[in-house]
Amino acid sequence: MTEAADNSTFGIQCDDLSLWYGSFQALYNVSTQIKPGIISGLIGPSGCGKTTLLRCCNRMNERLGNVRTQGRVLVGGKNIYDADVSLIELRKSVGMVFQRPNPLPLSISANILFGLQLHDGRRLSRSQQAEIVESALTEVMLWDDVKDRLKMKATGLQLEQQQKLCIARLLPLKPAVLLMDEPCSALDAEGTEAIEELLTNLRGRYTILIVTHNMGQASRISDECLFMLNGLLVEHGPTSQVFLKPRDKRTEEYVEGRYG
Amino acid sequence: MSDPADIPAKALFVATPAVRRRLRSQRVAVVCLSLASLAIFLPLAAVLIGLVKKALPALTWEFIVDVPRKGMTAGGIWPALVGTLYFVTLSLLAAAPIGILAGIYLNEFARDNWLTRVINLAVVNLSGVPSIVHALFGVAAFVIMLRWGQSIRAASATLAVMVLPVIIVATKEALSAVPRSFREACWNVGATRWQTIRTVVLPNSIGGILTGVILAVSRAAGETAPIMVTGAIFYKVVARGDLFPYSINEQGMALSYHLYQISRNVPNMPESMLYATALVLVVFVLAFNSVATVLRVRLRRRKKW
Ligand SMILES: Nc1ncnc2c1ncn2[C@@H]1O[C@H](COP(=O)(O)OP(=O)(O)O)[C@@H](O)[C@H]1O
Numbered sequence A: 001m002t003e004a005a006d007n008s009t010f011g012i013q014c015d016d017l018s019l020w021y022g023s024f025q026a027l028y029n030v031s032t033q034i035k036p037g038i039i040s041g042l043i044g045p046s047g048c049g050k051t052t053l054l055r056c057c058n059r060m061n062e063r064l065g066n067v068r069t070q071g072r073v074l075v076g077g078k079n080i081y082d083a084d085v086s087l088i089e090l091r092k093s094v095g096m097v098f099q100r101p102n103p104l105p106l107s108i109s110a111n112i113l114f115g116l117q118l119h120d121g122r123r124l125s126r127s128q129q130a131e132i133v134e135s136a137l138t139e140v141m142l143w144d145d146v147k148d149r150l151k152m153k154a155t156g157l158q159l160e161q162q163q164k165l166c167i168a169r170l171l172p173l174k175p176a177v178l179l180m181d182e183p184c185s186a187l188d189a190e191g192t193e194a195i196e197e198l199l200t201n202l203r204g205r206y207t208i209l210i211v212t213h214n215m216g217q218a219s220r221i222s223d224e225c226l227f228m229l230n231g232l233l234v235e236h237g238p239t240s241q242v243f244l245k246p247r248d249k250r251t252e253e254y255v256e257g258r259y260g
Numbered sequence B: 001m002s003d004p005a006d007i008p009a010k011a012l013f014v015a016t017p018a019v020r021r022r023l024r025s026q027r028v029a030v031v032c033l034s035l036a037s038l039a040i041f042l043p044l045a046a047v048l049i050g051l052v053k054k055a056l057p058a059l060t061w062e063f064i065v066d067v068p069r070k071g072m073t074a075g076g077i078w079p080a081l082v083g084t085l086y087f088v089t090l091s092l093l094a095a096a097p098i099g100i101l102a103g104i105y106l107n108e109f110a111r112d113n114w115l116t117r118v119i120n121l122a123v124v125n126l127s128g129v130p131s132i133v134h135a136l137f138g139v140a141a142f143v144i145m146l147r148w149g150q151s152i153r154a155a156s157a158t159l160a161v162m163v164l165p166v167i168i169v170a171t172k173e174a175l176s177a178v179p180r181s182f183r184e185a186c187w188n189v190g191a192t193r194w195q196t197i198r199t200v201v202l203p204n205s206i207g208g209i210l211t212g213v214i215l216a217v218s219r220a221a222g223e224t225a226p227i228m229v230t231g232a233i234f235y236k237v238v239a240r241g242d243l244f245p246y247s248i249n250e251q252g253m254a255l256s257y258h259l260y261q262i263s264r265n266v267p268n269m270p271e272s273m274l275y276a277t278a279l280v281l282v283v284f285v286l287a288f289n290s291v292a293t294v295l296r297v298r299l300r301r302r303k304k305w
C-alpha cells in the first residue's frame, strides 16, 4: 500500500506526538503509521503509555485536566487536533472499547441504538431499529445468544457478552477506526477466545488498534505490532517480524522475557 | 521439626490463644458499636413514645382540621399545618431547581479553578450557618431590601436560601456516584456532555437528588428561627379546613412557630394540645424522611452496576 493510499483511507498517522500529564511526560515524539483495515497490536510493559497513545487517537485524554498534547494525529488524513475538528463527529468514526466492559444500564437494544439516537434527531421506524440491532449483534457474534432477550438489561449479561455488546454499540455509527484498550483483561480464557474470534471476524472492515498485555494474543490476532517502552515507540512492524526478528534489542528482551 | 503426620488430627484448626485474644477484642468492639447505635435509637424512640402518650387526649381528627379557638387553648392547628405546607412548597419551588442545576453545573461542567473552589467552599459554609443568621439575612434581603415586608414569600425565600446547600451537596454527591465509565461510554459514541447528563447521568442519580430535596423539605418544615422574623404570624383568621387560606404577600402561621408560641406565650395551654402539635410536626418531618429512605432503597435495588 502506498503512502497516498494510506492517507485517503482511514489509517492513523502520528507525527511527532508528545503528551504531558502536568509535568510528567507520558509520550515522547511518537511517529508512526497505523495501516487501514488491519489489526495493529500495541504491546509494552504496564505504564509505558499504551493507553495514553490509544486515547490520543480519539482525544479522550482531554477530558482529564492538565493534559498537554503536542504533534499531530491524522485520521483519514485529517489532523484531529485541528481547531475545526468536532469531537462529536470524531468520536463517531473513532470508537473505543475499554478494559472493563461498560454497557449502559439500559436494555441490550437500547445500548445498540443509543449512539444513533443521539445523532439523528429523527426517529427510526421499529423495523429499521430491529434491523440495526440485529446486524450489529450479528457482526459481533452475539445475536444468537441474546436475540430472545433484547429488552433485558445489558448490565445483567456475562462479562464477555457485555464486552461484545460494547463493540457492537459502536458499529451502527459506521466507525472507521476501533480502538481497544485491553478488551480481554477482565475476561476468562473462554471469553478471551470469543473476543479474539470476533476480532478476526471484523478484520478488514475496520482499522483496529488493540492494546494487549497478552503476548500470545498479540501474536495470534494482530497483523502488525507496535512495541512501546517508557513513552517511546520502540518498534513497529509486521507481527511475525516483531516477534521473531525484532530489530531493537529492547523489543527482543521484552518479547523473550515474556516467553521465558 | 516434627513430621506433619505426627500432629494429632484433633489439634488441627483449633484456635490458638492468640486467635482467641483477637476474637475477644472483636467481641468487645461489636458490643461497643451496637451500644452506640442503640444510643442513637433509644432517645428517638423515647421521644416518640413520650409524645404520643401525652398527646393522645388531644389527638383527634378535629384537632388537625379545626382552627385554634379560645386564644389557642381549644380547637386545632389547621392554619399552622397549611401554613407549613405553604412555606415548604414555596421554598422548594425556589430552591430545588436552582440547587439541582447548580449541583449539575458544579459537578459536570465547572473546571477546577479558583472560582469553582470558592463556590464549593461557599456551599459547604452556607450549610453550616446557624439558622438565626439566615433569618437576619432574610430580613435584610427580602423583607427590607426587596420590600416584600413580613410575608410568606419573604419567609419562603429565606428558607430556600437555607436549604439550598443541602440540595446542591446532595445533587453533587448523587452525580459523582455515577461511574465514570458510563460517561466514557457516552462520549465514545459522540454524545455531548449535556446529552450524556440527560440520557445517562441524571436517570441514574435521580434517587440521590430526590433524597436531597426531601431532606431539604424536612429541614425547612422544622425550622422556627428563619420564619419567625420574616413571615410567620401568631394568629390568623382562617376557615376550618380551607386548603388555600393565605396569599403569599401576607404572613402565615406555621407549625414550628405555633408550637413555639403556645409553649411559651399562651397562658393556660392544655398540655395535651402542646404535645399533639409537636407530634404532628415530628410526624410531618419523619414522614418525609421515610419517603426519602424508601426511595433511596428502591432506586438502589433497581439499578445494578
Ligand atoms: N491521568 C493521569 N495523570 C497523570 N499521570 C498519568 C495519568 N494517566 C496515566 N498516567 C501516567 O502515564 C504513564 C502511562 O500510562 P498509561 O498510558 O496508562 O500506561 P499503560 O496503558 O501502558 O499501562 C504512566 O506512568 C501513568 O502513571
Ligand SMILES: [Mg+2]
Pocket (backbone or CB within 6 Å): A050, A051, A052, A181
Ligand atoms: Mg493501560
